[in-house]
Amino acid sequence: MWYMNEEREMLRKMVAEFAENEVRPFVKEMEEKETFPMHLIKRAGELGILGLCFPEELGGVGVDWINLGIAMEEISKVSTCVGLLVMMTAVGSTLSLQFVGTEEQKEKILKPCIRGEQVLAMSLCEPVGSSNTAAYKTKAVLDGDEWVLNGGKIFCTLAGQCEYYGIMALTDEFNPLTMEGATMFLVHKDTPRFKVGHIEKKLAWHGSATGSIYLTDCRVPKTMILGEVNKGLHAFGSTVMQTYAYLAILSLGGAVGAYEEALRYTKERVHIGGKTLFENFQAVRHRLVNMYTEIEACRGLLYGCFEMMQQGKNGVKECMAAKIYAQQVHESVASQAVMLHGGNGLMVDNGIERYFRESKMMAVGGFAVDIIRDQISMLL
Amino acid sequence: MNLKIAVCVKSVPNPDQFSSLSLDPVSKTLIREGIDSVINPADLHAIELAVQLKEQYGAHISLISMGPQQAQKELRMGLAYGPDDAFLVSDREFGGADSLATSYVLAKALEKAGPFDLIILGNESADGATAHVPSQVGIIMGLPNMTDIVGFSLDENGKTRVKKRLQGRYAIYEAELPLVIGVAKDINKVRTAGMRGVLGAKNKPLTVWSVENFEDLDKTRIGLSGSPTQGGEYHTASFGREATELKGSPEEIASELSNIIRPILGRE
Ligand SMILES: Cc1cc2nc3c(=O)[nH]c(=O)nc-3n(C[C@H](O)[C@H](O)[C@H](O)COP(=O)(O)OP(=O)(O)OC[C@H]3O[C@@H](n4cnc5c(N)ncnc54)[C@H](O)[C@@H]3O)c2cc1C
Secondary structure, eight states: OTTOOHHHHHHHHHHHHHIIIIIHHHHHHHHHHTOOOHHHHHHHHHTTGGGTTSOGGGTOOOOOHHHHHHHHHHHHHHOHHHHHHHHIIIIITTHHHHHHOOHHHIIIIIHHHHTTSOOEEEEOOOTTOTTOGGGOOOEEEEETTEEEEEEEEEEEETTTTOSEEEEEEEEEEEETTTTEEEEEEEEETTSTTEEEEEEOOOSSOTTSOEEEEEEEEEEEEGGGEESSTTBHHHHHHTTHHHHHHHHHHHHHHHHHHHHHHHHHHHHHOBOGGGOBHHHHOHHHHHHHHHHHHHHHHHHHHHHHHHHHHHTTOOOHHHHHHHHHHHHHHHHHHHHHHHHHTTHHHHOGGGTSHHHHHHHHHHHHSSSOHHHHHHHHHHHO | OOEEEEEEOOEEEOGGGGGGOEEOTTTOOEEOTTOOEEEOHHHHHHHHHHHHHHHHHOEEEEEEEESOGGGHHHHHHHHTTSOSEEEEEOOGGGTTOOHHHHHHHHHHHHHHHOOOSEEEEESSOSSSOOOOHHHHHHHHHTOOEEEEEEEEEEOTTSEEEEEEEETTEEEEEEEESSEEEEEOGGGOOOOOOOHHHHHHGGGSOEEEEOGGGOSSOOGGGSTTTTOOOOOOOOOOOOOOOOOOOOOSOHHHHHHHHHHHHHHHHTOO
16 A cells, blocks of 8 residues: 555554454444443543544644544444544544634643543534534524523434533524534533433444434533634534545445455355355455455545645545545445345344444435535535 | 663564465475564563563663564564664574574673663564573573563562462562563563554664674574574474274164274273
8 A cells, every 4th residue: 555654554553453452342232232432432542543633732643644544444444333433533523623722622622532531522413404504493692701502403423422512503694605604612511401312223333322412591601612603614614624534434444344354254155065155256256356446446535635634735525525435335345245245244143234234324424425415516 | 760671572473374384395494475574472471561660660671683674663563562772683694593593692682782670581482482582591691580471570679579380380489680581471461552652663763783783792603503403304294183984874883983982981
């Protein structure tokens, strides 16, 4: 791989060790019992994985976007659910705090997140549709030194697990052209009348709590606005490349995980004439080659995106395209991995169908791929 | 207490890939092509012990290795766990060394980089597995040495308690530093090195020494020519089982089988 070197190989090995020794043994219990793996977030913090893209003064280990990609891929190979939770903390919800957060916000939220002691949700989606910002019912009005929030959110990842929640609320009429009118508030969990509601049962990612949030006259100090008033989507937008690209790497990791399972199985499963599936059937071999090819094409696109970040280039379109393509590859490869396992692929205890279920989550979670298509079309 | 600790590490072919290894029939050395090299697994436990002592008392840890230039990769990896610097002794003239010639060169390197209060080695290597080196290093250096160590602690006065495995039992020794020990894998659980360690490893000093860097090296004791062990003939052991086919009617087969089993069970 063009981006690998001795140091990155060492880093990959260490994260793989964490994923194999600490994440994998926990996946089954997490998925069955819907246990939130906070202890794994803590470990990722201790090991410095959550600090891979933060400078040392914030408690990070120095910024290298490719290093974070490699680490996320290794974790997602084992579980895209744990990958998602690590991703949220390592870059997804925290990075905008680094870019537009105040010193107070960095002390109270960002630094503990990088240490793995806290997680931070970013809740936009409402029943009217995640991309339908103008119709959001959650509103905030200024009263003295505090904003008063009323409304509700759905599908909030990390619901019930956070110290603080990033809540997008309308503070003015929303202008879809300038994307102004919505503000991002950092709301403490103990704010009176702030309530976490129902935690959903989902197709996959059972270790990631997805739930509703209710806000009734919740008073939030002025100092807890992320970025500027009315420019909540801009605060979010400052990290758009990273958000999409590191969601995409979850899919790449998931695809690699499924492919490796399928390769191992077809080389071990003894079939007609005492030969393995792999030895017996060209159809099996070619399917694996197609899976491998899809993965490598995706890898090229995605690590190209990380390199653009590294060079400080604008690659918003590429990162969005990577999110769409990676999900397709994830779904295609996971589906074929199920196929290659035959009946065993469908048996829950074997853990192969999980890859496929997780690929469907990637199509909607972290912005539906169709919404992203719409966003790209505006840039064409 | 500011200890000076040395850990000897060896680069070995990845044990997970041993099934792909083969021997060169002429030189009787391993053909390593296509096989990754890794830090010898027992040596990781030696590093872990050193790092734990460093966390407890403060220490300067040096890694020492004899091997090809590529072993720098394993030393960098070792540095990621927390040691402070590393020394690689690498020269064609050291090649082909048996355990005695290896121990001699390691002892020389330890003298040159030292003096050390504590020298920790993995009890044995995954590829050679002679378990000779820890004691030989100790003997050559004139230091007390112990092998198969599964427990080690140190008090503020520098007194050690060393737990040694002895034929299914344990013996506990009190020993004074300086000391050479060979540690077994049971001694501790190796941590996963953090990202700080990995990214910091490249900035730690790694010195490579060749034959010229040693003034008082006895050249008759190094490399292939300095190795008293000479490889003999080798053959591939067969692990297949002997099988006898029983023929006849089911009754005949059952009776025949019973005749075979009864004497084994001690019944007539
Ligand atoms: C597991 C999970 C976790 C989530 N976590 C979070 C979170 O932490 N924070 C958060 O804010 N949200 C979160 N979401 C919400 C997620 O972003 C939305 O579900 C997703 O963007 C789709 O929005 P929707 O469910 O409202 O569907 P709808 O808006 O009703 O859309 C349905 C479908 O219509 C199409 N569509 C809708 N809008 C457009 C458009 N603008 N352009 C083109 N096509 C469109 C798409 O095909 C879409 O899938 C999460 C969702 C899931 C499933």
